[in-house]
Amino acid sequence: MKRLNRVIVLFGPTGVGKTALIDNLAGRKAEIVSADSLQVYRGLDIGTAKPTSKQLAEIPHHLIDICQPYEPFTVGMFVKKADIAVQTILSSGHIPVISGGTAYYIKHYLTGLPTAPVSDSEIRRKIEQIYQQQGIEYCIKKLQRVDPVSAARINRNDTYRILRALEVYEISGEPLSSFSMGGKIRDDIDPVVIGLYRDKAELHRRIEERVDEMFRQGLSDEVKSLIRTGAESEWPGMKGIGYREFFQAAASGEYSYRAISNLIKRNSKAYAKRQMTFFRSLSNVLWLHPEEDKERINQLMLNQFS
Numbered sequence: 001m002k003r004l005n006r007v008i009v010l011f012g013p014t015g016v017g018k019t020a021l022i023d024n025l026a027g028r029k030a031e032i033v034s035a036d037s038l039q040v041y042r043g044l045d046i047g048t049a050k051p052t053s054k055q056l057a058e059i060p061h062h063l064i065d066i067c068q069p070y071e072p073f074t075v076g077m078f079v080k081k082a083d084i085a086v087q088t089i090l091s092s093g094h095i096p097v098i099s100g101g102t103a104y105y106i107k108h109y110l111t112g113l114p115t116a117p118v119s120d121s122e123i124r125r126k127i128e129q130i131y132q133q134q135g136i137e138y139c140i141k142k143l144q145r146v147d148p149v150s151a152a153r154i155n156r157n158d159t160y161r162i163l164r165a166l167e168v169y170e171i172s173g174e175p176l177s178s179f180s181m182g183g184k185i186r187d188d189i190d191p192v193v194i195g196l197y198r199d200k201a202e203l204h205r206r207i208e209e210r211v212d213e214m215f216r217q218g219l220s221d222e223v224k225s226l227i228r229t230g231a232e233s234e235w236p237g238m239k240g241i242g243y244r245e246f247f248q249a250a251a252s253g254e255y256s257y258r259a260i261s262n263l264i265k266r267n268s269k270a271y272a273k274r275q276m277t278f279f280r281s282l283s284n285v286l287w288l289h290p291e292e293d294k295e296r297i298n299q300l301m302l303n304q305f306s
Contacts, residue, residue: 004190005086008301010099011035011106011279012196013272014241015207017290018099019049021196024298025097026058029305031089033082034063035100035109038240041069043226046219047242049210062089069226069237072160076113078105095304098191103278110193110282112186116179117171119164127166131159139166147175155274157239185284192300195285197276207268211261214242220257241267 008030012018022032034040038048042065051061062085067073082098082105089096098109108114131139139162144151150165168176185191198206223231223246231238233247245263249255279285288297 005090005188006095006304007086007189007191008095008097008099008304009106009110009191009193010097010196010301011101011103011194012290013203013275013279014101014268015203015210015272016101016196016198017206018101018196019051019055021290021294021297021301022059022097022099023055025301028302029094030097030301031060031062031085031092031094033085033089033096033098034061035078035082035098035102035105037073037078037102037105038237038242039064039100040066040073041071041237042067043069043222043229044237044240044243046214046217046222047240049214069231070235072236074160075104075108078102079108079113082109097301101275103275107278107282110185110189110191114176114179116168116176119167120171123170124163124167127163127170131163136162139163142166143169147177149177150175153177157244159234159239160236192304193282193285194297194300195279195282195287196290197287198289203272204269207272208265211242211265211268214264215257215261220246220260241271 010018010021032051036048038044039050040063041048044050050064051059055061056064063078063081066081086096086098098106100106127139136156136159140151140156143154143162143165146169147165154161154165156162165176168174168179219242223243226238226243233239233244233251238244238247242264245260245267248263249260286300290297
């Protein structure tokens with residue numbers, strides 16, 4: 001019989017408390033595969049709540065600091081690199097823990113990649129040119145006409161996925177949403193899938209405290225340093241919450257840290273809501289509270305190490 005890869009998948013919205021649970025694995029045979037679309041970027045440390053040097057020393061992490069902020073990093077790249085990382089971890093006799101808050105990374109790791117056609121460089125350049133000339137609003141309106149389902153699913157700030165959906169339509173004549181997105185768990189993994197939740201008020205309070213702590217740690221200086229090295233608002237890494245708000249503030253002339261902080265908090269809360277909506281669509285998830293069910297979560301994870 002085909003041997004299944006045992007993995008732990010731990011996810012939840014921003015600020016829910018994933019890091020504290022991961023810290024409990026220190027000293028055990030666990031290695032983390034980060035499912036965070038911004039932690040892949042070098043130099044984006046405070047705004048992404050990247051693990052500290054102490055945490056990285058205690059528990060090995062994969063898929064962190066693997067590309068530059070100007071480089072695109074796709075869900076396809078994530079799944080392929082995560083599979084390689086999982087095999088590496090298993091071959092060392094350790095247990096891989098896929099952990100993060102990027103919902104479509106988690107989904108496609110569990111179910112596999114969709115069947116949409118591969119990228120076509122000529123068509124991609126054509127669409128990129130239209131985007132540069134006409135702007136993102138033009139592209140969004142076009143996507144709403146040809147693929148309203150994808151237009152509703154994709155965040156308006158996610159330029160890469162908007163252009164990818166238009167590319168798929170140009171290549172195939174069919175909307176991206178018409179292609180199979182997968183629904184069943186892949187047949188080569190044996191996952192324990194744990195989803196973390198908190199009630200709305202509790203989560204919002206934690207998000208506000210988290211953003212305040214990021215500013216105390218020096219988020220504004222981190223962004224200034226990135227800008228000094230050439231960072232631009234159109235870079236993929238700069239489109240993430242915690243970074244794009246600084247560029248928006250500069251463009252509007254409302255460059256006060258209080259205004260930026262409030263905007264980050266608002267956007268983070270809206271993002272957490274979208275994350276939970278997406279996560280709730282996944283099947284075979286054991287939904288637990290990170291504090292009320294802490295012992296049960298620890299036992300579930302530790303069982304994988306027995």
